[in-house]
Amino acid sequence: MKIRRLERCICFLLLVICFIGAAPAAAQDYPKGTIQLVVPFGSGGATDIFWRTLGDHFSKAFKTTIAIVNKPGGGGIVGMSGVLNAKPDGYTLCAGNSDTVNINPLFTKNLPFDTIEDVNYIVKVANFPQSLVVRTESPFKTFEDVIAYARANPKKLKASTPGVGTNPAMALRLISYDAKADIVPVGFSGGGESITALLGGHVDMAGIALPAARSQVQAGKVRVLAIFSKERHPLYPDIPTAYEKGYKQTLVDTGMGVVGPKGLPAEVIKKWETVVQATLKDPAVIAAIHKFDFVPDYQNGAQYKKEILDEFNMFKQVMAQSAN
Amino acid sequence: MDVFRDLLFGFSIATLPMNLLFCFIGVLVGTLIGVLPGIGPPAALSLLLPVTFHVPPVSAIILLAGIMYGAMYGGSTTSILVNIPGEAASVVTCLDGYRMARQGRAGAALGISAFGSFIAGTVSIFLLIFLAPTLAKFALRFGPPEYFSLMIMGLSILVYLARGSIINALIMVCFGLMLGTVGLDNMTGVTRFTYKITSLMDGLGLVQIVIGLFGVSEVFLNVERAFKQEVLKTKIKGLLPNREEWRRSIFPIGRGTIIGFFLGVIPGMSVVIPTFLSYTLEKRLSKHPEKFGTGMIEGVAGPESANNAASCGTLVPMLSLGIPTGAATALLLGALMIHGLRPGPLLMTESPEVFWGVVASLYVGNVMLLILNLPLIPLWVKILKIPYHYLFPLILLFCIIGSYTTNNNSYDIIIMTIFGMIGYLMKKLDYEAAPLVLALVLGPIMENAVRRSLVISDGDVTVFFTRPISAFFLIAGLLILFSPLFLKKTRVSAELRTGEE
Numbered sequence: 104m105k106i107r108r109l110e111r112c113i114c115f116l117l118l119v120i121c122f123i124g125a126a127p128a129a130a131q132d133y134p135k136g137t138i139q140l141v142v143p144f145g146s147g148g149a150t151d152i153f154w155r156t157l158g159d160h161f162s163k164a165f166k167t168t169i170a171i172v173n174k175p176g177g178g179g180i181v182g183m184s185g186v187l188n189a190k191p192d193g194y195t196l197c198a199g200n201s202d203t204v205n206i207n208p209l210f211t212k213n214l215p216f217d218t219i220e221d222v223n224y225i226v227k228v229a230n231f232p233q234s235l236v237v238r239t240e241s242p243f244k245t246f247e248d249v250i251a252y253a254r255a256n257p258k259k260l261k262a263s264t265p266g267v268g269t270n271p272a273m274a275l276r277l278i279s280y281d282a283k284a285d286i287v288p289v290g291f292s293g294g295g296e297s298i299t300a301l302l303g304g305h306v307d308m309a310g311i312a313l314p315a316a317r318s319q320v321q322a323g324k325v326r327v328l329a330i331f332s333k334e335r336h337p338l339y340p341d342i343p344t345a346y347e348k349g350y351k352q353t354l355v356d357t358g359m360g361v362v363g364p365k366g367l368p369a370e371v372i373k374k375w376e377t378v379v380q381a382t383l384k385d386p387a388v389i390a391a392i393h394k395f396d397f398v399p400d401y402q403n404g405a406q407y408k409k410e411i412l413d414e415f416n417m418f419k420q421v422m423a424q425s426a427n
Numbered sequence: 428m429d430v431f432r433d434l435l436f437g438f439s440i441a442t443l444p445m446n447l448l449f450c451f452i453g454v455l456v457g458t459l460i461g462v463l464p465g466i467g468p469p470a471a472l473s474l475l476l477p478v479t480f481h482v483p484p485v486s487a488i489i490l491l492a493g494i495m496y497g498a499m500y501g502g503s504t505t506s507i508l509v510n511i512p513g514e515a516a517s518v519v520t521c522l523d524g525y526r527m528a529r530q531g532r533a534g535a536a537l538g539i540s541a542f543g544s545f546i547a548g549t550v551s552i553f554l555l556i557f558l559a560p561t562l563a564k565f566a567l568r569f570g571p572p573e574y575f576s577l578m579i580m581g582l583s584i585l586v587y588l589a590r591g592s593i594i595n596a597l598i599m600v601c602f603g604l605m606l607g608t609v610g611l612d613n614m615t616g617v618t619r620f621t622y623k624i625t626s627l628m629d630g631l632g633l634v635q636i637v638i639g640l641f642g643v644s645e646v647f648l649n650v651e652r653a654f655k656q657e658v659l660k661t662k663i664k665g666l667l668p669n670r671e672e673w674r675r676s677i678f679p680i681g682r683g684t685i686i687g688f689f690l691g692v693i694p695g696m697s698v699v700i701p702t703f704l705s706y707t708l709e710k711r712l713s714k715h716p717e718k719f720g721t722g723m724i725e726g727v728a729g730p731e732s733a734n735n736a737a738s739c740g741t742l743v744p745m746l747s748l749g750i751p752t753g754a755a756t757a758l759l760l761g762a763l764m765i766h767g768l769r770p771g772p773l774l775m776t777e778s779p780e781v782f783w784g785v786v787a788s789l790y791v792g793n794v795m796l797l798i799l800n801l802p803l804i805p806l807w808v809k810i811l812k813i814p815y816h817y818l819f820p821l822i823l824l825f826c827i828i829g830s831y832t833t834n835n836n837s838y839d840i841i842i843m844t845i846f847g848m849i850g851y852l853m854k855k856l857d858y859e860a861a862p863l864v865l866a867l868v869l870g871p872i873m874e875n876a877v878r879r880s881l882v883i884s885d886g887d888v889t890v891f892f893t894r895p896i897s898a899f900f901l902i903a904g905l906l907i908l909f910s911p912l913f914l915k916k917t918r919v920s921a922e923l924r925t926g927e928e
Contacts, residue, residue: 145754146473152761155477173473174835177611177628181836184625210616213623261883267616289882290614292695292875295751299694302750305570305883318749318760318771394765 133193133371137168140361141197143182145175149231149294149314153359153395154198157228160388164378177211178268179203183362184215187222191364193371196225199362202270205415209422210268219412225372226379227360227402227410229392232313232330233274234342235262238301239326241308246329246348249308253284260286263297263306270357271297271310273418274331277353278345280421301325312357313339314396331355338393352417358400360407376403430556437783441791446486446784453490454792457497458799461504464511464638464829468498469754476762484766485781489788491762492742495755496548496789499698499735500796503540507533507727508810509822511642515633516698516734518864519706521641522590523719523726530722533808534666539676539724540731541800542668547684547732548793551739554688555746556786562692563747569693571879572890576897577693578873580904581700584707585862586911590720596862599853603866606631607874614878626838633699633867635830635843640860642826643847646819648854666804672724679709679729687733691740694752698737699868702730703861739789746782748772 140158144150151173158169174182179200186197204218216222235246243249253260264272267290275288289306291297294315301309302324309316309325313336319325329345331353336342345353361375382388383399392399402410440446460471471494479487502514507524520540527536569577582600589596609620610630621627668676683705690701709729710719719726741752749771751757763770768778775782810818830843850860884890892898 146469146758148757149761151473152476152758152765155473156480156765159477159480172835173470175629176834176836177625180628181625181834185836211611211618211628213618215625258885266613268611287882289879291879292613295757296695299567299744299750300570302748303567303570314764318764318769318773321769322749322772324772394767 133368133374134165134167136194137170138165138193139170139172139195141172141174141182141186141195143174143176143179143197143203144200146173149312149395150198150200150359153229153392153397156391156395157382157388160382160385160391161378164382165374178207180207180211180214183222186362187216187364189364191223191366191368193363193367193374196361196363199224199360201356201358201411201414202268202273204362205411205418206268206270206273208415209418219408219415221365223363223365223367223372224404224408224411225361225363225367226375226404227358227400227407228379228383229359229397230332230356230400231359231395231397232332232336233270233310233355233357234313234316234330235274235278235308235310235328235345236298236301236316236320236325237308237328238304239323241326243308243328244326246343246345249286249328250278250282250284253286254282257285258287260308261289261306262286263291263300263309263311264288265294265297265311265315266290266292270355271312274353274355275310276421276425277331277355278350280425281345281350281352298325317396332398336396337398338396352421354417355414358407358410359397360402372404433779433783434556434787436779437785437787438791440485440780440784441489441787445482446489446788447791449482449486449490450493450788450792451795453493454497454500454796454799457494457499458501458796460494461498461501461513464505464513464634464642464825466829466832467514467634467755468495469758470832471498472755472758476758476765479762480765484763484768484778485784487762487766488759488781488785489792491759492785492789493792495759496735496738496792497796499738500541500544500800502734503544503727503731504537504807505825506641507536507540508807509642509818510645511822511826512637514698514734515637515864515868516702516737517731518637518641518699519702519730519861520727522706522861523721523723526720526722527724527727528811532722532724533811534804535668535672535724536727537804537807538667538801539672539728541797541804543676543680543683543728543732544735545793545797546680547687547736548739548796549790550681550684551688551736552786552789552793555739555743555789559743559747562689563744566692566694566744567748568896570894571876571883572894572897573900574695574876575873575880576891576900576904577696578869578876580900580907581704581869582866582873583904583908584704585865586908587707587711587716588703588862588865590859590861591857595858599858599860599862600866603863604870606636606863607867607870613875614882624838626836630871631842631867632830632833632839633864634833635839636846636867637864638826638830639843639846639848640850640853640863642822643843644850644854646822646826647847647851649815650819666808667801668724676724676728679705679725680732682708683729683732684736687736688740691737691752692743694744694750695872696737697753697868697872698734698741699864701733701737703865705729705733742789745770746774746785749774 142151142154158171162169183197189195208218237243297309300306327342333346380401383401460466502517503520505511505513506517506520507528510521510525512518524536611618611628686705687701690696709725710716744750745756751760760770830839
């Protein structure tokens, strides 16, 4: 008797699970149900917090819930690969960071998918700038100081990075390549460790995302020498770019956008483009993005893909030449 | 004194009805996620983060911080009751806590960990207030060489951690170190031992291994035994620690607090390591080291205080320097930024209401946690009366949920199951899991630290000996490692001899 009751319980539970699992799927008048946005990084990182903030605004614009799900691993590859294998109905999408798709393949062999061909680039939302910072006590006052010293003393300067395969680490490679200045990168695990090593004076400088360095900049502990965007940051017009100093290839921003599996209905992509474009005009949204020191940067699917591809080719060339 | 005036000001903010409510929600959620194996504080923090967008920053941070230290209270519960650590920081609690529960002293073990956590939390808050700026500066002096030496010292404590054979413990340490090498190498980007499995790129998850080795293997082992419920036979004697147990616990709690707090201050130090150190220290100081692992209350009181003090210590670099010490504090920093505050050295002067309000709320939260946890003890103990044929499937279910939810990845369930089987074999063959877990935590930090050190020093090995803090840890490590040889006539060697028989 007891066993049969247990069996019945299990059957009931299975039934419940089936109902929870069944998601609404429709092509027209998208979206009809909850959109699952996989953030392929751990909770608490800049990317996670960014999407949780924007998710609120997008939810309002889409008139549906955008559920953020963290699926970390392999610098974004694990979460993204799960999404690419999902049903292409627009209800399972992934938050894409540019380094996941344009730097990862250069370091990691045997990726489960082709980051250019197998990914459906839907819309780009924002950029966040990467920077080179030193301690306030450092003798280096400008970006040129560092370059001049590094040229005269190859491999003497050590720079902490959040780890190989990240944008700041790529930025350092680009400097070495573009300015012929040999700076040794020291890979740490994440931006927090990297800036801590700089504050403790264990390295000479740090390549780091600007938002991760900001509070130390404001406290007067570190100085930003340059950022690696094409244009100056709207919030910090005093910080020069490496680009304007003549290092035309030292360009690396972390682009943030939404990607999905191949074969998405055109309506889905159109809807996302329209919504993102409109949302990014809302002053409240711009203010929210600026709080992270990010810069809103709307690009439609085609432009977004081209940008990723261009960067990828650029990085590939640098990697190939700096290898020898 | 200024500090007391500031602190009173903090209390005036922390005791506002709204902040009391947020503090309560925080510690309640924290206790719950602490009890559930797998779901750690970072996941809960990021889920609740959007909720805090619409409340004042002080309330938001009070809520989020509550989750963080609340989890340390809850983590011990499942360790003691069913031998599954709710958090990695409660692994050592399993060693003696679970044995105590088997002897009908589950209530005492739960009680002492609640009181220990409370005392540790309270003392740490005062340490935080008075020492934060000085300590934070000291923590910055920890560069890669210091981390390496500290990890070496951490590994050397294994001679005291081993319950039985030292050789077996060494084998487990090697196994743990090897497991720690799996995944993407941070320095070169090479994937190691991943066998083209994408989910292994970030390495084997600590949570899955811990749940497998402790929880799943325990279920396997019990299923094999005859269906006799030991707990029902031994009457549950008293729900709170008695006078004798208090006397034995008070010094371990004090020492655990000190170890936990000061190690917690060092960025990148996991909360796990202080608990191991505390356990080892208690075993070393005890008059009956041979009884550790059979249900010694000291082995519960020390580590449980240490993990709570450590979670308070991690707030030091975050509040006074604006540096995250781990995923949970990184999230708190993010929350501060979203609310337009400037985390870091300026926080205390620019937004005193946030700084002191949060500090005072830590105290309020600790009182709440004690009040919340003590009445729960009789309830928890009743779990042990659930017949095994209902309890085991439930435990397995929670193990699976816990493994899955850390990364929302079904691969992790497979990893957990594999380590459940490995854990079963280990228990059969008398190999202990604790040294393995210690090595797994220390290994990756140690490897990265030694390589970073050598890159920075241009390959010069003397960097480990010429820097004073680093040299200190290395010497301390050597002394600990060889102390059993020098102290031949002491209890320690007696214990080692019995272990090797």
